[in-house]
Amino acid sequence: MGEANIFRMCEGFYAELETSAVRHMFPQDMKEASKKIAAFLVGLFGGPPLFQELYGAPQMRARHLGFAIDEAARQTWLNCFKKTLEHPDKYNFPSEYLPGFIRFIDEFSAWMVNRKPA
Numbered sequence: 001m002g003e004a005n006i007f008r009m010c011e012g013f014y015a016e017l018e019t020s021a022v023r024h025m026f027p028q029d030m031k032e033a034s035k036k037i038a039a040f041l042v043g044l045f046g047g048p049p050l051f052q053e054l055y056g057a058p059q060m061r062a063r064h065l066g067f068a069i070d071e072a073a074r075q076t077w078l079n080c081f082k083k084t085l086e087h088p089d090k091y092n093f094p095s096e097y098l099p100g101f102i103r104f105i106d107e108f109s110a111w112m113v114n115r116k117p118a
């Protein structure tokens with residue numbers, strides 16, 4: 001799908017997060033914020049390790065510890081991503097990889113949960 005499409009997909013995802021219940025956790029500039037996860041996904045999808053080059057060691061769980069992420073926040077985050085992925089053609093996302101990627105975000109996001117329900 002190429003780097004540019006991954007960055008565009010993450011912009012679309014952060015546009016979903018913009019109107020979600022977890023919006024308050026994210027910085028003002030969502031377009032800018034979306035570039036970090038895009039850089040991470042470029043590496044994950046087999047491209048250059050952009051995240052490491054720009055921001056250092058991934059340490060994803062540690063990077064999320066400052067945010068109170070409970071199961072509800074995870075579901076909100078996941079639903080925003082799933083909504084974005086309802087239009088894979090928009091980003092040239094190869095449909096044969098879609099189920100595997102959804103499984104990945106499902107499992108990986110569980111790892112970011114760092115709080116019991118309020």
Ligand code: HEM
Pocket residue numbers: 022025026027033036037038040055060063064067069073074077078105108109110112113
């Ligand atoms: C469980 C649901 C998740 C929530 C609620 C969540 C929330 C957040 C928040 C609030 C930030 C900080 C934004 C900022 O300051 O720029 C962040 C950063 C980030 N998230 Fe998540 N996240 C979740 C899961 C994930 C997953 C599964 C991934 C990877 C596939 C991911 C990748 C990233 C990256 C790369 C950053 C930037 C880290 C940095 O500051 O250097 N997140 N996330």
